[in-house]
Amino acid sequence: MNGKRERKATLLLADDERGTREVLAKFLRMQYDVTLAEDGEVALNLLDRNDYDIVLTDIRMPGADGFRILEKTLQKTSPPPCIMFTAYGSIETAVDAMRKGAFDFVTKPVNFDQLEIVIDRALEAKRIKQENHELKQRLDDKFGLKGIVGSSPAMRLVIDTVRQVAPSRSTVLIEGESGTGKELIAQAIHQLSGRQGKFVAVHCAALPENLLESELFGHERGAFTGAYDRKIGRFEMADNGTLFLDEIGEIPLSVQVKLLRVLETRSFERLGGGETLNTSARVVTATNRDLAQMVKDGTFREDLYYRLDVVRIDLPPLRERPDDIAPLVQHYLEYFANENGKPEMTITEGAMSALTSYSWHGNIRELKNCVERMVVLCRGKEIGIDNIPLNIREDLEPGIGKTIMTSGGCDLEQNEKLLIERALNESGGNRSKAAEKLGISRRTLHRKLHIYNID
Numbered sequence: 001m002n003g004k005r006e007r008k009a010t011l012l013l014a015d016d017e018r019g020t021r022e023v024l025a026k027f028l029r030m031q032y033d034v035t036l037a038e039d040g041e042v043a044l045n046l047l048d049r050n051d052y053d054i055v056l057t058d059i060r061m062p063g064a065d066g067f068r069i070l071e072k073t074l075q076k077t078s079p080p081p082c083i084m085f086t087a088y089g090s091i092e093t094a095v096d097a098m099r100k101g102a103f104d105f106v107t108k109p110v111n112f113d114q115l116e117i118v119i120d121r122a123l124e125a126k127r128i129k130q131e132n133h134e135l136k137q138r139l140d141d142k143f144g145l146k147g148i149v150g151s152s153p154a155m156r157l158v159i160d161t162v163r164q165v166a167p168s169r170s171t172v173l174i175e176g177e178s179g180t181g182k183e184l185i186a187q188a189i190h191q192l193s194g195r196q197g198k199f200v201a202v203h204c205a206a207l208p209e210n211l212l213e214s215e216l217f218g219h220e221r222g223a224f225t226g227a228y229d230r231k232i233g234r235f236e237m238a239d240n241g242t243l244f245l246d247e248i249g250e251i252p253l254s255v256q257v258k259l260l261r262v263l264e265t266r267s268f269e270r271l272g273g274g275e276t277l278n279t280s281a282r283v284v285t286a287t288n289r290d291l292a293q294m295v296k297d298g299t300f301r302e303d304l305y306y307r308l309d310v311v312r313i314d315l316p317p318l319r320e321r322p323d324d325i326a327p328l329v330q331h332y333l334e335y336f337a338n339e340n341g342k343p344e345m346t347i348t349e350g351a352m353s354a355l356t357s358y359s360w361h362g363n364i365r366e367l368k369n370c371v372e373r374m375v376v377l378c379r380g381k382e383i384g385i386d387n388i389p390l391n392i393r394e395d396l397e398p399g400i401g402k403t404i405m406t407s408g409g410c411d412l413e414q415n416e417k418l419l420i421e422r423a424l425n426e427s428g429g430n431r432s433k434a435a436e437k438l439g440i441s442r443r444t445l446h447r448k449l450h451i452y453n454i455d
């Protein structure tokens with residue numbers, strides 16, 4: 001027996017024969033944390049409420065038999081190995097048990113040595129399974145696609161392109177409206193590229209012309225007034241890694257020329273410096289503007305445009321891939337529910353279908369913020385239509401906001417009446433639920449129904 005295990009493994013032992021149960025328990029308790037069940041029903045209840053490392057069960061028992069226990073065990077989120085006791089000679093039952101997913105069987109009367117070997121093997125199998133699971137999780141993290149939700153045809157195409165292009169050195173241009181996930185995709189390209197260097201992002205619109213230049217290429221001490229020290233630019237920081245130039249459409253023409261030169265020669269100088277530096281940074285750019293149109297208008301250099309547009313990834317707006325909405329809502333619901341210590345939070349079908357039909361002009365960023373807000377503000381455990389922010393409901397159901405404010409001002413009593421009616425409607429006339437939605441007691445609701453003469 002292996003006495004070095006840190007935590008005692010937990011065993012559920014189900015057998016209706018008292019004698020067998022006690023003898024086995026005495027033996028097993030020398031090493032394991034054993035819970036006993038005197039029949040199938042008790043075992044099922046225990047399985048409902050607890051997790052065990054191993055389940056040992058007799059096959060023939062009153063209440064629920066061993067096969068029911070096996071079935072229940074296999075339904076658990078991470079099913080423990082289930083070992084079954086079979087009567088001596090009943091090989092068919094044993095085969096059946098194995099076929100239905102039992103880890104192994106032990107014939108009765110139980111031989112302790114044999115049982116010990118089987119339990120050790122089961123624990124080892126469980127450990128390996130757990131390790132595999134963790135390994136897979138780490139691979140997913142490394143794969144860089146973990147946080148990307150979306151299985152619409154459009155998103156699948158995006159992900160395929162990401163996978164394909166990541167290992168190459170080509171520049172990638174990501175086009176998409178604000179909040180569609182351009183930066184997330186740029187990061188995924190970097191993670192999948194296997195490049196050893198860093199992912200360095202520059203938000204080009206945020207910097208004035210002169211600062212942008214020194215930000216990108218760095219400068220030497222004394223290069224300009226205020227340059228007290230040498231500064232390492234983002235191109236140098238991203239060496240062997242990925243340089244992500246966000247909002248590339250915003251860079252002034254003068255910087256466009258310099259950028260083109262770096263992309264062509266793979267070399268540059270720090271501002272005010274004579275030394276030519278080589279760079280192996282891979283450049284990924286993003287924009288929410290129509291670069292082709294900007295080229296036509298003469299605000300973006302055509303030669304640079306072609307340099308950047310070697311591989312293009314178009315991120316369609318969320319309203320053009322509605323299939324992704326529900327999975328995204330679900331993903332962020334789980335995320336924010338956990339973050340806010342409300343892990344059981346769910347969403348009603350009605351609310352989900354309302355969110356699915358909304359047009360999400362702010363794309364995934366808007367959706368993510370909306371879900372966070374609903375999770376934080378929801379009083380109960382279920383997000384319903386009335387938890388959806390008013391601007392979204394107004395969009396789906398024009399006029400709904402008018403119950404709150406009209407052009408003529410705000411009639412509080414009228415609003416209160418409307419809100420009560422709406423809460424009643426949404427809870428199918430159930431007064432307790434309506435009161436809960438409104439955040440008032442059932443008694444107060446009752447009084448108000450009387451005052452407003454609501455039936």
Ligand SMILES: Nc1ncnc2c1ncn2[C@@H]1O[C@H](COP(=O)(O)OP(=O)(O)OP(=O)(O)O)[C@@H](O)[C@H]1O
Nearest residue numbers: 147148149150177178179180181182183184364365
């Ligand atoms: N497919 C996706 N799955 C899950 N989350 C996503 C997805 N796409 C974007 N997000 C999330 O939405 C938010 C906005 O994404 P991101 O910042 O990448 O958008 P963007 O296109 O760069 O926006 P902007 O143009 O405004 O900079 C981020 O929090 C991001 O994690």
Ligand SMILES: [Mg+2]
Nearest residue numbers: 179182183246
């Ligand atoms: Mg961005």
